[in-house]
Structure formats: C-alpha cells, structure tokens
Amino acid sequence: MPLRSRRRVAPLVLAAAAIALASSACSSETADDAGVQSSPSPSVETETPTPEPTPAPTEESSGACATGDLSFTVTEESQAGGYYLVTATAKPGVTCTLAGRTIEAGFGSNVSGDVMPSEQAEGEPITMTGSTKAYAGVNPHSGPQDGGVQFEEIIVSAGEGDMDPVSLKLPSTAEVDQPIGTNWHTDATKAVPYSS
Structure with missing residues (x-):
C-alpha cells in the first residue's frame, strides 16, 4: 500500500477507537446510574406470632380428702x-x-x-x-x-x-x-x- 493511504487509515482507526471508548464509558455510567436508581430490595418483615390462648383451668385433684x-x-x-x-x-x-x-x-x-x-x-x-x-x-x-x-x-x-x-x-x-x-x-x- 502506498504511504499516502496508510496516513489516511490511521486517523480513521484512532477515531473508531475513541468512539468505542466513549460508548463503553457511557454504558458503564448507565449501569452505575441504574444501580443507584434501583430501589433497594424490600426488607423482610417478621410477623410476631400470636400467643396461644391460655386454656381455662381445669378442676384438679387437691390430693387426699380431708x-x-x-x-x-x-x-x-x-x-x-x-x-x-x-x-x-x-x-x-x-x-x-x-x-x-x-x-x-x-x-x-x-x-x-x-x-x-x-x-x-x-x-x-x-x-x-x-x-x-x-x-x-x-x-x-x-x-x-x-x-x-x-x-x-x-x-x-x-x-x-x-x-x-x-x-x-x-x-x-x-x-x-x-x-x-x-x-x-x-x-x-x-x-x-x-x-x-
């Protein structure tokens, strides 16, 4: 290839590389922004267990009869x-x-x-x-x-x-x-x- 043609290709390659880097930076920022804007995962709320009802007292033996x-x-x-x-x-x-x-x-x-x-x-x-x-x-x-x-x-x-x-x-x-x-x-x- 003649020298003149090589000189024209080099600026084009550099320009393409710059565009690629700029695109990469944008997509990285978008991802970071998306991470910031994403709502935090909801906290898990633990339910307080309802206490079991206390059974009514039953008539029990008081021991030997007096x-x-x-x-x-x-x-x-x-x-x-x-x-x-x-x-x-x-x-x-x-x-x-x-x-x-x-x-x-x-x-x-x-x-x-x-x-x-x-x-x-x-x-x-x-x-x-x-x-x-x-x-x-x-x-x-x-x-x-x-x-x-x-x-x-x-x-x-x-x-x-x-x-x-x-x-x-x-x-x-x-x-x-x-x-x-x-x-x-x-x-x-x-x-x-x-x-x-």
Whole structure:
C-alpha cells in the first residue's frame, strides 16, 4: 500500500477507537446510574406470632380428702343383722381422693369403740367430685357376748390422722361392742360389714 493511504487509515482507526471508548464509558455510567436508581430490595418483615390462648383451668385433684372436703350422712340398714351405712359426698367445687381403706370411725373416745376392719384387703381409691358417692358400712356390735355400751352418735373422719372428725347423729341408739367397718366403696351393696 502506498504511504499516502496508510496516513489516511490511521486517523480513521484512532477515531473508531475513541468512539468505542466513549460508548463503553457511557454504558458503564448507565449501569452505575441504574444501580443507584434501583430501589433497594424490600426488607423482610417478621410477623410476631400470636400467643396461644391460655386454656381455662381445669378442676384438679387437691390430693387426699380431708374431713372438711366431704359431707356425711348415716342411715340404718337391716342386712347382716343390722348396720349403719355411712355415705360421703364431696362438697361443691371439691375434687379429692378418698382412700379405699376401712372407714375411720369410732364410738366415744375409748379405743374399744374404734371401728376395726371387716375386709382383708384395701380397695381402689375413689375420686370424690360432683355427684360421686362413697359408702362404708359399720356394724357396732360384732362381739360374741351380749351387752355393750350405748351410743347415739358415731364419729367419722376422712382418713387416719385427720384431726377434724365429724360427729353424726345415729338413727337409733347403738349398742357398741367390738365394732367393725368396711372399706369405702362406690357401690353400696359392697359396704355390708359381715362378721368373720
């Protein structure tokens, strides 16, 4: 190629390179501007969990029944030679456990008037609440001999060691000699104190 032609090409090459550089700079600025103008990514909002509603309190057992937790009544029955049937119910709002042991009862303050077991084994505990009833039978006279001491009341407590017993008026005067009693049962027919 002649020298004259080379001189003409060189300015054209330089001009093309300058245009290319200018274009590159513009596109770089546009990209930077686009980065600046782009809205930041939205922040993630964490929702505060709604607290679970607190369940309503349920009536729970307060443990072993105390005498004050229960109401007692006594009736006279003719089966097995005659005995007294003691019925226990929980007072309103009370839930407690009555041991399936021999009724804690006695006539007077003398040890000889304490009711002894007529059953060999302890029964199932009874949850006393609402309309649940527990029954225990007491035979005031299981001794072989005639006679005894007469009483008009029986003293009952919910368990051994309870220092707040109640005194129940008997339907008739009891002649007491070696009294025996059953465990507490939910079935009155099982609360018949048979002498051994």
